[in-house]
Amino acid sequence: MEVRKRSRTQTMARILQAVGEVISERGVNRVGINAVAEKAGVNKVLIYRYFGGWEGLMEQFLNEGNFLTNYNNQFLATHTEVEPNAHNQTRINYLIGLLRELKSRTPAQEILKWEISNPGLGFHSELTTTRNASFQKVLEKFFINENEDLNALTAILISGITMLLLIAPSQAHFMNIDLQTEEGWQQIECAIQRLFKR
Template identity: 70%
Template structure:
């Protein structure tokens, strides 16, 4: 009986965390609250206070368990053994293009990035930064270390560029002459990523 109760609690918590991501995707971080999440999850909001201690606790748990970039990095590490020098360039390309494609369809992750940019000093924003940097550290050490070049700085430029283009895309037809509303435009960006590592 205790085991059944624990499983039910775990499932309910997972449903609530999923609802956070869904509501963020639909409304953006600044327009999300406990009532909207409870309604989406189909639970009484009292459970959110009981399980997470309130809105900040819920969002903090969402960042820990449901943050897109950490999930993506863990999955990439799991699916790619340490590459030899010959395949390292292709692995870097695969990582960055995979990141672009995944982030492109993850509206909640885009909304979290927007929120973080507009709330740089908040406690939750700092939590997000710490979690992301720790996640990146493992990726950089495994795939982007190079004695001859500062691959970490290059990767920072590429990842931030990818992120910014994706954040601009919903409200902008073009950036320079790249059509952010077309597959052709995004293929140009992917081709440019290839060229960084395979000139």
Template identity: 70%
Template structure:
């Protein structure tokens, strides 16, 4: 409701209807609570795992479309998951945190599994290409609540987001299968 950077143990305890001492006892404080929250349902690693489970075998003929489906699906899912967006904002603003470092490790491992499965290609640096696309998607989603527009993209309209999805298609179409 308030965003991760504007919430603390008192607000969480109040909202949950528990004494804040219980949060300290069971989670060791704010960072422990956040760690549990993330490990119970970290969006990006969950999304990657579910995508791989739905696509156990990738037909080389449709590998390009599978990449598009992955990236557009990531955009659509992350767009409607405000808690996941807030966690990403928190992580960006707390880079030295032990929890942030653990999230980076878990996310990188999760992304590597996806890369190994659907973004492999000897002719292109798929890891770098995917990193640029995923970080661009993430950045646009994180700035959208506070910016109406980025370049000529209307971040407040369905048409603007459809243009972004179309751009993902165009970029992936230029890559070698």
């Protein structure tokens, strides 16, 4: 019984990993159960048995691989104590870290595109609520300032970072910033630093 349970867990993990790989290669809208089953090396019947079908598979993949929530939780775990005079540097580290991590995660970018273009799916609400709660914890710890509305500023910056990353594959330049080079992304990182070092 224990061996069977372990085997099932391993197979499910392999299927979920295959989802990420296929998304990276094709994008979410061109992924199907057949492609995932082939990549995972399993019969597609197992996907229906373990996940109930495509929507259940995607829901599980999103819940386990919710990059933004995971990033926020990890940042909070590694920045438990911050000196009051170091808050600006912590804010810079958070935003630049978010940019770099999201830039390196093609499946996360594809999932965000897919979420934007498929707002009516039932599990989006729960996913968004969880993500927003994780953002709120970061804001309350590092982005409180009585003299400025850092909540709104951070929302604009995160949205801007996300938008630039999502358009980068299809748009080489944005306002004369080369999104295809490290120099272009360095410009963006320097701009983030300047905003918090005024």
